[in-house]
Amino acid sequence: MFPWGKYPFNNDIQKLMQQLNPEDVHSFVNETMKNVMKGQQQVKETEKPPANSDVTIFESFDDVFIQIKLPAQRIDKEIKVYHTSNIVYIENLDQSGKKKITLPCLVKKKGAVAQIRDNILQLQIPKSNDFQFTEIAVTDEK
Structure with a gap:
Protein backbone atom coordinates (compact mmCIF):
# COMPACT_ATOMS: atom_id res chain seq x y z
CA MET A 1 0.00 0.00 0.00
CA PHE A 2 1.17 3.59 -0.71
CA PRO A 3 2.72 5.41 2.29
CA TRP A 4 0.46 8.48 2.26
CA GLY A 5 2.05 10.13 5.29
CA LYS A 6 5.57 10.04 3.85
CA TYR A 7 6.59 10.97 0.33
CA PRO A 8 6.02 13.58 -1.26
CA PHE A 9 4.03 15.30 1.51
CA ASN A 10 6.29 14.70 4.46
CA ASN A 11 6.36 16.80 7.61
CA ASP A 12 9.08 19.16 6.33
CA ILE A 13 7.03 20.28 3.37
CA GLN A 14 3.91 20.67 5.51
CA LYS A 15 5.84 22.89 7.95
CA LEU A 16 7.22 24.96 5.07
CA MET A 17 3.72 25.49 3.67
CA GLN A 18 2.47 26.64 7.08
CA GLN A 19 5.32 29.17 7.35
CA LEU A 20 4.64 30.61 3.88
CA ASN A 21 3.26 34.14 4.09
CA PRO A 22 0.40 34.83 1.60
CA GLU A 23 1.44 38.50 1.36
CA ASP A 24 4.92 37.47 0.19
CA VAL A 25 3.42 35.27 -2.51
CA HIS A 26 1.09 38.08 -3.56
CA SER A 27 3.91 40.64 -3.82
CA PHE A 28 6.09 38.17 -5.77
CA VAL A 29 3.32 37.51 -8.31
CA ASN A 30 2.60 41.25 -8.68
CA GLU A 31 6.27 42.10 -9.21
CA THR A 32 6.65 39.32 -11.78
CA MET A 33 3.56 40.47 -13.68
CA LYS A 34 4.82 44.10 -13.70
CA ASN A 35 8.11 42.99 -15.22
CA VAL A 36 6.37 40.89 -17.87
CA MET A 37 3.91 43.64 -18.79
CA LYS A 38 6.68 46.26 -18.90
CA GLY A 39 8.55 44.16 -21.47
CA GLN A 40 5.42 43.74 -23.60
CA GLN A 41 4.67 47.47 -23.55
CA GLN A 42 8.19 48.28 -24.77
CA VAL A 43 7.77 45.92 -27.73
CA LYS A 44 4.37 47.37 -28.66
CA GLU A 45 5.65 50.95 -28.48
CA THR A 46 8.42 50.24 -30.98
CA GLU A 47 5.95 48.70 -33.45
CA LYS A 48 3.50 51.61 -33.39
CA PRO A 49 3.76 54.57 -35.75
Missing part, protein backbone atom coordinates in the same frame (compact mmCIF):
# COMPACT_ATOMS: atom_id res chain seq x y z
CA PRO A 50 4.60 57.93 -34.12
CA ALA A 51 1.81 59.48 -32.04
CA ASN A 52 1.49 62.51 -34.34
CA SER A 53 1.26 60.27 -37.42
CA ASP A 54 -1.76 60.22 -39.69
CA VAL A 55 -1.46 56.42 -40.03
CA THR A 56 -3.41 53.87 -37.94
CA ILE A 57 -2.63 50.15 -38.19
CA PHE A 58 -4.65 47.37 -36.58
CA GLU A 59 -5.22 43.65 -37.09
CA SER A 60 -8.15 41.28 -37.06
CA PHE A 61 -7.85 37.49 -37.11
CA ASP A 62 -7.67 37.41 -40.91
CA ASP A 63 -6.64 40.89 -42.10
CA VAL A 64 -4.39 43.89 -41.49
CA PHE A 65 -6.12 47.28 -41.72
CA ILE A 66 -4.34 50.55 -42.44
CA GLN A 67 -6.14 53.89 -42.22
CA ILE A 68 -4.44 57.04 -43.53
CA LYS A 69 -5.81 60.58 -43.20
CA LEU A 70 -5.56 62.18 -46.60
CA PRO A 71 -4.50 65.79 -47.18
CA ALA A 72 -7.26 68.22 -48.11
CA GLN A 73 -5.89 68.88 -51.61
CA ARG A 74 -5.39 65.59 -53.36
CA ILE A 75 -6.39 63.87 -56.57
CA ASP A 76 -7.68 60.32 -55.96
CA LYS A 77 -6.62 59.04 -59.36
CA GLU A 78 -2.97 59.88 -58.69
CA ILE A 79 -2.73 57.78 -55.49
CA LYS A 80 -1.02 54.44 -56.13
CA VAL A 81 -0.70 51.66 -53.54
CA TYR A 82 1.79 48.76 -53.70
CA HIS A 83 2.74 46.16 -51.12
CA THR A 84 5.25 43.39 -50.50
CA SER A 85 4.84 40.64 -47.92
CA ASN A 86 5.56 43.09 -45.07
CA ILE A 87 5.69 46.68 -46.44
CA VAL A 88 3.09 49.00 -48.02
CA TYR A 89 4.18 51.79 -50.38
CA ILE A 90 1.85 54.67 -51.21
CA GLU A 91 2.75 57.08 -54.00
CA ASN A 92 1.38 60.57 -54.73
CA LEU A 93 -0.26 60.90 -51.32
CA ASP A 94 1.19 64.38 -50.83
CA GLN A 95 4.21 66.44 -51.91
CA SER A 96 6.62 64.19 -49.99
CA GLY A 97 6.37 61.53 -52.70
CA LYS A 98 6.38 57.90 -51.55
CA LYS A 99 5.21 56.79 -48.07
CA LYS A 100 6.53 53.50 -46.64
CA ILE A 101 4.57 51.62 -43.94
CA THR A 102 5.95 48.49 -42.28
CA LEU A 103 3.27 45.91 -41.54
CA PRO A 104 3.04 44.06 -38.19
CA CYS A 105 2.86 40.63 -39.90
CA LEU A 106 3.25 38.91 -43.26
CA VAL A 107 0.42 39.41 -45.76
CA LYS A 108 -0.78 37.63 -48.90
CA LYS A 109 0.07 38.86 -52.40
CA LYS A 110 -3.55 38.89 -53.60
CA GLY A 111 -6.84 40.03 -52.10
CA ALA A 112 -6.01 43.54 -50.85
CA VAL A 113 -8.74 46.20 -51.01
CA ALA A 114 -8.30 49.99 -50.89
CA GLN A 115 -11.08 52.54 -50.59
CA ILE A 116 -11.43 56.21 -49.74
CA ARG A 117 -14.24 57.32 -47.46
CA ASP A 118 -14.60 60.55 -45.44
CA ASN A 119 -11.11 61.68 -46.54
CA ILE A 120 -9.52 58.49 -45.14
CA LEU A 121 -7.74 55.90 -47.27
CA GLN A 122 -8.38 52.43 -45.82
CA LEU A 123 -6.40 49.36 -46.89
CA GLN A 124 -7.50 45.85 -46.00
CA ILE A 125 -4.84 43.21 -46.67
CA PRO A 126 -5.32 39.48 -45.88
CA LYS A 127 -2.78 37.93 -43.53
CA SER A 128 -0.54 35.15 -44.74
CA ASN A 129 -0.33 31.93 -42.76
CA ASP A 130 2.52 30.57 -44.86
CA PHE A 131 5.79 31.36 -43.10
CA GLN A 132 7.85 29.50 -45.74
CA PHE A 133 10.17 27.71 -43.37
CA THR A 134 12.98 25.74 -44.94
CA GLU A 135 14.93 23.13 -43.03
CA ILE A 136 18.70 23.30 -43.33
CA ALA A 137 20.58 20.02 -43.03
CA VAL A 138 23.33 20.02 -40.41
CA THR A 139 26.30 17.77 -41.17
CA ASP A 140 29.52 16.90 -39.40
CA GLU A 141 32.59 18.36 -40.97
CA LYS A 142 35.22 15.70 -41.69
